[in-house]
Amino acid sequence: xxxxxxxxxxxxxxxxxxxxxxxxxxxxxxxxxxxxxxxxxxxxxxxxxxxxxxxxxxxxxxxxxxxxxxxxxxxxxxxxxxxxxxxxxxxxxxxxxxxxxxxxxxxxxxxxxxxxxxxxxxxxxxxxxxxxxxxxxxxxxxxxxxxxxxxxxxxxxxxxxxxxxxxxxxxxxxxxxxxxxxxxxxxxxxxxxxxxxxxxxxxxxxxxxxxxxxxxxxxxxxxxxxxxxxxxxxxxxxxxxxxxxxxxxxxxxxxxxxxxxxxx
Numbered sequence: 522x523x524x525x526x527x528x529x530x531x532x533x534x535x536x537x538x539x540x541x542x543x544x545x546x547x548x549x550x551x552x553x554x555x556x557x558x559x560x561x562x563x564x565x566x567x568x569x570x571x572x573x574x575x576x577x578x579x580x581x582x583x584x585x586x587x588x589x590x591x592x593x594x595x596x597x598x599x600x601x602x603x604x605x606x607x608x609x610x611x612x613x614x615x616x617x618x619x620x621x622x623x624x625x626x627x628x629x630x631x632x633x634x635x636x637x638x639x640x641x642x643x644x645x646x647x648x649x650x651x652x653x654x655x656x657x658x659x660x661x662x663x664x665x666x667x668x669x670x671x672x673x674x675x676x677x678x679x680x681x682x683x684x685x686x687x688x689x690x691x692x693x694x695x696x697x698x699x700x701x702x703x704x705x706x707x708x709x710x711x712x713x714x715x716x717x718x719x720x721x722x723x724x725x726x727x728x729x730x731x732x733x734x735x736x737x738x739x740x741x742x743x744x745x746x747x748x749x750x751x752x753x754x755x756x757x758x759x760x761x762x763x764x765x766x767x768x769x770x771x772x773x774x775x776x777x778x779x780x781x782x783x784x785x
Contacts, residue, residue, distance in 0.1 A: 591629045593619040598640040603686025607637055607694040638702055641695050644687040645709055651680035653716065666729050667774060673720075674770040675763075681750065682762050692751050710747065714739040721777055730777055742773060 581589075597618035601610040612633055616626050630636045655676035656669075681688050695706055718739035725732040746769055753759045 587628070590619070590621050590625050593621060594626060594629060594636060595640055595643055598636045599644070599686050599690060602637060602640060602694050603684075603689045606689075607633075607698065634698055634702065637690070637695060637698065638705065640690055641702075641706075644691055648677065648680045648687070648691075649713075652677040656716075656720070666724060666778065670773050670777065671766075671770045674773060675766045678750075678762060678766040678769065682753065682765070685754065688750055688754050692747060693754060710743055711740065714743040717742060717773075724777060731779070738776060742776060745769075745772065 594615065597615050598610075601615055601618060610633070612623065612626055615633070615636065616623055619626075626636075630639065652673060656673050681691075695702060697703060714736075718735045721730065721735040721739065722732075724730045725735075749765065749769060753762075753765055759765075
């Protein structure tokens with residue numbers, strides 16, 4: 522990442538075993554399934570589609586050309602929101618960066634905030650797929666609690682921070698934009714916490730940690746991770762990503778392996 526990116530929200534199941542399919546992304550984690558569906562909820566205007574002839578332009582159908590324009594708008598949103606920031610990024614600038622007209626913009630998104638949410642969701646989905654798939658792979662080749670935790674944390678941090686634009690959009694630029702987006706953002710954070718909660722419950726079932734209510738614990742850990750990532754984004758000279766992942770993993774292990782039944 523340039524130095525600004527973040528990601529992921531998929532409610533997980535009680536047992537590892539994720540599979541990922543392409544478009545729209547499907548993540549299976551145990552019995553739970555989350556779909557990273559098309560966020561626009563819009564179909565092409567009837568006037569743009571020649572259903573009688575299936576007319577193609579430049580070898581592509583109307584739907585294919587529209588999908589490409591949408592992707593370019595999402596890419597332009599990631600670039601501008603993730604570098605210049607959300608407030609100064611205008612619809613005119615986004616259209617220029619994407620190589621589309623304002624009319625094409627409003628065919629896909631009702632507002633600049635709607636584009637921001639679509640970019641946010643796309644980057645969250647990509648991060649979640651990477652993290653959950655890594656956890657599933659680790660479950661198939663168990664090497665111990667510490668190795669599993671460090672592997673999962675490294676996968677998440679790398680997926681989030683390898684493109685800093687992603688982290689900036691998710692952790693900084695989307696904050697406080699509107700009550701609706703803020704509620705959506707918090708639901709994503711809670712979904713990440715749910716993944717962690719189910720992992721800790723699985724370890725407790727295996728007798729590797731003390732069984733307890735992990736709901737608040739998982740939210741505290743995810744919240745702390747979010748703050749650590751924000752500091753990494755805004756810090757002029759951030760620590761290497763691997764060092765950040767190590768610190769976060771150390772924190773997770775200290776909490777996960779704490780046993781309330783140990784003698785003091």
